[in-house]
Amino acid sequence: xxxxxxxxxxxxxxxxxxxxxxxxxxxxxxxxxxxxxxxxxxxxxxxxxxxxxxxxxxxxxxxxxxxxxxxxxxxxxxxxxxxxxxxxxxxxxxxxxxxxxxxxxxxxxxx
Numbered sequence: 001x002x003x004x005x006x007x008x009x010x011x012x013x014x015x016x017x018x019x020x021x022x023x024x025x026x027x028x029x030x031x032x033x034x035x036x037x038x039x040x041x042x043x044x045x046x047x048x049x050x051x052x053x054x055x056x057x058x059x060x061x062x063x064x065x066x067x068x069x070x071x072x073x074x075x076x077x078x079x080x081x082x083x084x085x086x087x088x089x090x091x092x093x094x095x096x097x098x099x100x101x102x103x104x105x106x107x108x109x110x111x
Contacts, residue, residue, distance in 0.1 A: 005026040005027060006026065006027075006028065006057055006058075007024070007025075007026050007057070007058040007059070007060060007061040007063070007064035008024065008025055008026070008028045008055055008056065008057050008058065008064060009022065009023070009024050009055065009056045009058070009064050009067045009068045009071065010022070010023055010024075010025070010028060010031075010032075010052060010054065010055040010056075011052075011053050011054040011055070011071070011079065011082075011083060012035060012044060012049045012050060012051060012052055012053065013049060013051045013053045013083070013090060014047055014048050014049045014050070014051070015051065015090070016089075016090040017080065017090070018049070018051075019047045019049050020049070020076070020079055020080075021043055021044050021047075021049045022068060022071050022072050022079075023068065024061075024064050024065055024067075024068040026061060028055060028097070029097060029098070029099065032052060032094050032097075032099055033099070035049070035050055036050045036094075036099070036102070050102055051090070051092045051094075051102060052092055052093045052094040052097075053083045053087055053090050053091075053092070053093065054082060054083045054086065054087060054093070055093065
């Protein structure tokens, strides 16, 4: 079965009020799996930024990319306010999407 693509902007955090990362993808579950397993070297693997604290779905990739660019220009406090508005406990929203809790360790198989 082929997974349908859904443009999405997401914010990852290293912890409550921790280091933030903003990204865009058309496959949120697959991209989260890559981040959580440090598949690609870079910022999120270096600073252990794996907790999904905010995401927004879009109808097309152009709008998602525009929103990603907008959020990346925002001051840190504005980003924190955005997360706090919908997720004040900074829960890992990936668990609600079917991924295991980060406390369970890193999975070894793909999404």
